Every structure is written in C-alpha cells, then in structure tokens.
Amino acid sequence: MSGQELLFLLSGLKWTLALSAVGFVTGAVFGLLIALLRTSPNAITAKIAEYYIAVFQGTPLLMQLFVVYFGLPLLGLKLDAWIAVAIGFTLHASAYLGEIWRGAIQAVPRGQTEAANALALSYWPRMKDIILPQALRISLPATVGFLVQLIKGTSLAALVGFIELSLAGKFIANQTFRPLIVYSVVGLLYFIICWPLSLYGTRLERKFAATSR
C-alpha cells in the first residue's frame, strides 16, 4: 500500500470522525429533548417520545438511512449524501441517547426531586441544576459505549455512497487487489479510535461504582 493510498484512507477516516461527531452532537441535543419529553409529567408528550424511541430502536439503522436518502427525494426534498446521512445519524443517535438518558434521569434518587420541590424549585432549575448533572454522571459509561457503537455504525453510510473510512477502504482494496492488508489497516484504524473510548467507558463505570456507595 502506497503512502498516497494510506492518505486516502485517512481522508476517509476524517469523514468517519466528522459524521460521528455531527451525529453525536446533534443527536445529543435532540436526545436530551427526547429524554426530557419521555420523563415529563405530561402523558401525551411522554407517549410521543416513547413511540419515537420505539421506532428508531426497532428498525435497522440502514433502513433509516435509506428512507432519508432515497425516500425524502420522492417527497421533493433532494439532499446530498452528507446531509442525508447526517440527518439519519442524528435521528438514530437522538433515539438511543434519549433512552439512555431517560433511564439515567429516572435513576437519580427520588429524594433529590423531593428536596428540590420542598425548596420551591420549579421544573427548569430542578432539571438543570439538580437532576441532569447527576443523571449525566450516571449515564456516562453507557453514553461512551453508545458513541463507540455510533462510530462503527457510520460504516453503513457507505451504502448510500458516502465516502467514509470503510468505503475508502473498499476503493483501495479494489485498486490494489490486496483486500486482506487494506481491510486490516481499515480495521486497525477503527480499533485505534474505538478501543481507548471503550477503556475510558469501563474506567468511568468502575469509578462510578466505587463512589456511588
């Protein structure tokens, strides 16, 4: 494999990371909204959020990408591949993060909400200052775990023609006729990104278990 080919793989890696980052950040924003709706005392909004989560957790990510990329143009909405996959991953991540954080919000002891209520704190300060900071801490290991899944999941974007790391790998493999070496390098690149994150997640989990007693 030449230096130029490796460079091409690295530019694919750049798009993998960019898509992961966009999916995670926008997914986190909407995911927080979903988690808040899901835990809200309003039965209707809680139900809507529940269905939203059910739909995106109950269907393959690939189908979701196909619907956005091939389906939306039929409704007159022509999107380029980058925007389409960004929307797809945002929807996907918001549902999963919404569910992870829903669980974390509900795992904050009820006494915290009661103390906040007794102090006359209304919904927003109660959430922002008391519940969410504790929920975030509880959810951190699962959130990092999901980020690892998301990074690996971006390889599905290749199927709608978005050139990220795995599609770049396919191009180089076809060009060089050395799939074993090329895909090994591609795998190694994913591993170098994901493994430290997984380790970090495990460490957080241990730290949390040690301090939550």
Add this chain to the structure above:
Amino acid sequence: MTVTLEVAQSSSPTSASVPMIVMEHVEKWYGQFKALSDIDLTVRTGEKIVLCGPSGSGKSTLIRCINHLEAYNKGRITVGGKVLGDDPKIIDAIRREVGMVFQQFNLFPHMTVLQNCTLSPMRTRGLDKKAAEAIARRLLDRVRILDQADKYPAQLSGGQQQRVAIARALCMEPKVMLFDEPTSALDPEMVKEVLDTMISLAEDGMTMICVTHEMGFARQVADRVIFMAAGEIIEEGHPKDFFTAPRHERTRAFLGEILRHH
C-alpha cells in the same frame, strides 16, 4: 375562584393568634388504601408539634401534604392563609415559606455545602450570589458547621449532613419547618447534635412540626404531642399529660413500646 378570594382576604396572617396551618377533614388515598382519614389539625404560629405513631400510621404523609409533596384528595389545607390546591403558583408560594428536613437528608451530592444552601434562594427568591452566600454563611454558622462550607456532602458525617439540610431549609427564611424523622437514619452518637440544633430553633420561636420518636425532645420542646394510627389522629395533648396519662389503649401500647427502647 374561591381560592383567589380567600388568599386575598387573608394575605397578612402574621400575628400569633392566626393559625399558620389549618387542616380540615383532610383525606388521602393511595389507590384503595386510605392513608389519611378525616384529619383536623390547627397549628398556631410559633407552635411546636411532635407527631408520633407506628410506621404506616400516616404521620409522614400528613406533613408531606402540607408542602404538597403528596396531593390530598379531600378536605382543605390552608398554610399561612393560602389555600393549598392544584395551582402551581400557590404551591410554590407555600413551599417558599415551608422548610422541610428529610430522614435521608437529601442533600445535593454534586454541590458543596454552600452551594446546597444558596441554590434555591438564588433561583426562587431572586437573591444575588453575594446575598445568598451571606445568608447561607450565617445559617451554617448557626448550625455550627460553617467550617465545612466548601466540602461536599459525602465528606461529612450523617449528623453534619442533617445539620446542613436544616441550614439549607432555613436559608429560604421559612415560617414553618417540617421534620420527617430527622434523626432516624443517624448513628446514635450523632442524634444529639441534630436534636440540639432543632431545640435551639424551637427556642427561637420557629413554628415546627416534627415526626419523630425522640420522646425526650418531645418532652422538652413540644407544645402538643399528637399520636396517629392507621391514618387517624388518635390522641393529642400537652407532653406532660400525653406521657404520664395517655387516654387511649393504643397510645399506651405505643408509648410502652417506644419508651422500653430508650
């Protein structure tokens, strides 16, 4: 409509003759289970009341209805002249005037002692940080824990945490303090420091309702001791009469049980 009218009529109930809390025929149900049954209770300004009774008798539920941690189903509760209903504005107004201390302290673990004390005054009473910290430091000093102001709750002993919880409630400058078994989760050697804090609060004239089995505390500060069982008020009286000559068989049985362990 009736709610607004009654609030308007009695907006300045501060003199000692005016009742601070009035509960009239209050009922509370958990599904089919009747947790409070026809509760009538009037608490005068400055009065100290001790609520006792076996577990499940409804004493915690009763005080939790006063600041609407539990909604009641029937009857009427008036706090400081305001009728407690479903209106969130009234609920918040009442909660600003009613402090509560919990069995499990319920301090915010991710905040320092000082931050625990300043959060709500800043958010709900519009105080700036400087003013809120000044009040917090004064009250932390009062519960003799000012030197721990920058620590986190987990770094403190149970007794210290409960004193912080008392200070945190006092920072709202409440007119009433509710105590829900404040010493039940404490190691025996820490009970006294919390009770001493409560006694000093009582001596300063705070209106207090305490759910507790600390009968020494009841003897020393209570104006009235109320005994509950199965969601009803069975008996009430001045501690002297209550402890020496309880009228009801259930009260006698309960006191026998409690005092044997002390």
